[in-house]
Amino acid sequence: MPEYAKSQPAGFTNAIERVAIVGAGGTVGSHFVAALLKTGKHKVTALSRKDSSNTLPEGVLVAPIDYDDEATIVTALKGQQFFIITLSPTAPRDTHSKLVQAAAKAGVPYIMPNSYAGDIEQVKLGEEIMLGPVAQAYRDEINRLGMQWITVCCGFWYDYSLAGGEARFGFDFDKRSLTIYDDGNTKNSVSTLSQVGRAVTKVLSLKELPDDENDESLTVSAWLNNAVYVKSFVVNQNEIFESVKRVTGTSDIDWTVTHEATTKRYEDGLALVKTGNMTGFAKLLYARAFYPDDASDCSAKAHNKLLGLREESLDEATQVGVDMVKELQRRPERMAS
Numbered sequence: 001m002p003e004y005a006k007s008q009p010a011g012f013t014n015a016i017e018r019v020a021i022v023g024a025g026g027t028v029g030s031h032f033v034a035a036l037l038k039t040g041k042h043k044v045t046a047l048s049r050k051d052s053s054n055t056l057p058e059g060v061l062v063a064p065i066d067y068d069d070e071a072t073i074v075t076a077l078k079g080q081q082f083f084i085i086t087l088s089p090t091a092p093r094d095t096h097s098k099l100v101q102a103a104a105k106a107g108v109p110y111i112m113p114n115s116y117a118g119d120i121e122q123v124k125l126g127e128e129i130m131l132g133p134v135a136q137a138y139r140d141e142i143n144r145l146g147m148q149w150i151t152v153c154c155g156f157w158y159d160y161s162l163a164g165g166e167a168r169f170g171f172d173f174d175k176r177s178l179t180i181y182d183d184g185n186t187k188n189s190v191s192t193l194s195q196v197g198r199a200v201t202k203v204l205s206l207k208e209l210p211d212d213e214n215d216e217s218l219t220v221s222a223w224l225n226n227a228v229y230v231k232s233f234v235v236n237q238n239e240i241f242e243s244v245k246r247v248t249g250t251s252d253i254d255w256t257v258t259h260e261a262t263t264k265r266y267e268d269g270l271a272l273v274k275t276g277n278m279t280g281f282a283k284l285l286y287a288r289a290f291y292p293d294d295a296s297d298c299s300a301k302a303h304n305k306l307l308g309l310r311e312e313s314l315d316e317a318t319q320v321g322v323d324m325v326k327e328l329q330r331r332p333e334r335m336a337s
């Protein structure tokens with residue numbers, strides 16, 4: 001049964017005002033926080049490990065938590081209307097579940113689970129990159145505990161993936177080398193980190209529920225147990241290379257370009273992961289997403305227009321990526337996962 005604001009108890013505000021987040025100082029979480037705070041409509045609480053060395057953005061309320069003491073998480077989540085989880089892939093396996101269980105005890109109705117990847121409906125791709133079943137289990141647990149989820153399908157983060165080394169978009173900026181997968185013409189739909197932040201903020205700034213059965217305006221409730229689809233660009237590696245050359249003022253002679261089959265890269269990455277070497281993971285993940293017959297492209301479902309997201313410039317995003325290279329090199333453990 002659809003829910004309406006008119007049937008809610010007195011005091012119902014029909015707006016998501018209190019948002020809690022794990023990873024407020026992280027790669028994507030910091031963009032959520034920046035965009036949410038910019039609206040002036042949301043009070044953001046950062047759940048952060050009490051011994052965390054991450055710098056948290058100004059303007060967030062900080063709730064120190066201890067993953068071995070559930071009460072600290074439940075207390076931090078009491079009264080929150082929406083809970084965003086952006087958790088490092090290096091976090092212990094049971095961390096996500098600890099957060100979700102605590103959210104249920106605290107009475108949080110809606111959760112954005114860790115995922116931030118391609119289309120959840122591309123099931124075969126999800127299975128072959130191993131992330132699909134994990135994200136499905138996160139969503140299932142949220143529903144099992146009586147809450148609802150909104151996930152984000154954004155494809156690869158463009159700036160991060162460009163900056164993140166050869167295993168991602170194939171670029172090594174220190175060596176000025178590029179590995180092109182197959183012929184470099186397979187397109188992926190990708191999103192800048194800031195675009196992901198803006199998309200989620202647009203959704204969370206809508207009315208929570210329609211006022212009544214005649215209210216056809218967009219509401220947060222339209223996305224419950226569903227995905228926010230977002231994109232910045234639909235690009236292939238050859239187009240990215242052209243943009244990189246424009247932005248860095250270089251030309252073909254400055255770059256060493258090699259080609260490799262995506263199938264071989266996928267198998268090589270998988271073999272490394274099977275021996276416990278997680279450096280193979282990014283390799284298999286990106287290679288598989290660029291398979292010509294089943295690439296990661298959810299652009300046809302993108303909610304950009306619906307949410308009023310502005311067009312972005314590829315070269316500006318490439319510049320952000322180039323500027324991010326050194327920052328990511330300072331996070332070797334995170335980047336190797």
Ligand SMILES: NC(=O)c1ccc[n+]([C@@H]2O[C@H](COP(=O)([O-])OP(=O)(O)OC[C@H]3O[C@@H](n4cnc5c(N)ncnc54)[C@H](OP(=O)(O)O)[C@@H]3O)[C@@H](O)[C@H]2O)c1
Pocket residue numbers: 022023024025026027028029047048049052053054086087088089090091092095114115116117154155156157158160161334
């Ligand atoms: N689409 C893409 O291209 C793409 C790329 C990378 C990742 N992702 C997805 O996005 C998710 C978030 O990635 P991210 O790079 O934003 O994460 P991140 O910055 O590496 O980490 C986010 C937060 O996790 C917390 N954390 C770190 N280590 C932890 C540990 N051992 N135990 C508990 N918490 C820990 C930290 O919060 P505190 O220090 O405040 O506690 C940190 O700020 C990933 O897990 C992955 O699913 C998508």
